[in-house]
Amino acid sequence: MIEDLTTRVDGSTAEARQPADPRRMTATIKTLARRLGADDVGIAQLNPQFVYAHVGRGPEPWGAPIELHHRLAVVFTVEMDFAAVAQAPRLPIAREAAHQYLKAAQISVALASHIRTLGYPARAHIAGSNYQIMLPPVAHDAGLGELGRMGYLSSPRLGGRIRLGGVTTDLPLVPGRPIAFGVQDFCERCRKCAINCPSGAIPSGPRSTVRGVEKWPLDIEQCLRYWRLVGTDCGLCMRVCPFSHPGTLVHRLVRAGVRHSPIARRISIAGDDLLYGRRVQIR
Ligand code: SF4
Numbered sequence: 579m580i581e582d583l584t585t586r587v588d589g590s591t592a593e594a595r596q597p598a599d600p601r602r603m604t605a606t607i608k609t610l611a612r613r614l615g616a617d618d619v620g621i622a623q624l625n626p627q628f629v630y631a632h633v634g635r636g637p638e639p640w641g642a643p644i645e646l647h648h649r650l651a652v653v654f655t656v657e658m659d660f661a662a663v664a665q666a667p668r669l670p671i672a673r674e675a676a677h678q679y680l681k682a683a684q685i686s687v688a689l690a691s692h693i694r695t696l697g698y699p700a701r702a703h704i705a706g707s708n709y710q711i712m713l714p715p716v717a718h719d720a721g722l723g724e725l726g727r728m729g730y731l732s733s734p735r736l737g738g739r740i741r742l743g744g745v746t747t748d749l750p751l752v753p754g755r756p757i758a759f760g761v762q763d764f765c766e767r768c769r770k771c772a773i774n775c776p777s778g779a780i781p782s783g784p785r786s787t788v789r790g791v792e793k794w795p796l797d798i799e800q801c802l803r804y805w806r807l808v809g810t811d812c813g814l815c816m817r818v819c820p821f822s823h824p825g826t827l828v829h830r831l832v833r834a835g836v837r838h839s840p841i842a843r844r845i846s847i848a849g850d851d852l853l854y855g856r857r858v859q860i861r
């Protein structure tokens with residue numbers, strides 16, 4: 579189904595352009611995305627550094643240079659089911675990832691199609707190498723979360739237990755701003771994903787500078803090698819991350835503490851180890 583949707587990521591734009599007040603249109607687009615099934619929605623000024631150079635999977639020909647000049651991106655998160663993530667690296671997490679990629683693709687295609695009927699260009703970017711933009715840094719710019727040690731975007735409500743979707747467009751919208759809620763500081767001390775990563779792909783030391791950005795660079799080849807070994811897309815890092823826990827009252831209170839207090843961050847790392855263990859058992 580995702581393959582079929584790649585033929586519908588773009589299309590003709592209505593000739594009559596509807597007048598669009600950026601603030602009202604931003605609210606409308608966010609509401610529409612949520613009604614279609616998105617968990618959180620943000621708008622980013624599209625940084626050309628986050629546009630890929632060459633086409634992956636269609637509708638344009640494989641390997642052709644990408645010509646994408648949209649100014650803005652609408653990006654959103656969809657939630658991954660906790661019970662499925664808790665079984666990582668076994669099959670349920672791969673099935674859940676595919677399910678949420680499909681949902682994100684359907685939302686993106688519907689959103690882009692709606693924007694084009696308003697008379698503005700819009701392209702959906704969907705899973706299966708159809709993306710023409712890198713979604714995690716764009717979602718970061720839109721204020722949907724912080725980038726943590728394991729390389730995923732960590733959202734305030736669901737941590738890394740999300741998938742991302744997006745649409746690029748020239749529809750007048752108001753961009754958001756990056757947010758911080760303690761993830762980077764928490765990751766400095768936590769290191770749980772690095773300790774539990776079976777391929778050693780996640781660095782356990784300090785951040786390093788990669789092309790001018792300070793980050794924990796993931797060894798993607800090592801990660802992918804492990805995916806091939808187990809036959810799923812692993813996700814152990816997502817499973818063990820304290821930010822991925824479900825939104826029970828206790829976890830919501832802990833997150834509020836983590837957001838505001840460095841001391842709460844230290845205590846909650848110890849508490850997480852006590853309750854969930856420092857190392858998970860893979861059965
Ligand atoms: S998906 Fe698995 S192998 Fe890849 S970084 Fe996460 S824990 Fe490591």
Ligand code: SF4
Binds near residue numbers: 766
């Ligand atoms: S497991 Fe810990 S170190 Fe890894 S991303 Fe989550 S909070 Fe950061």
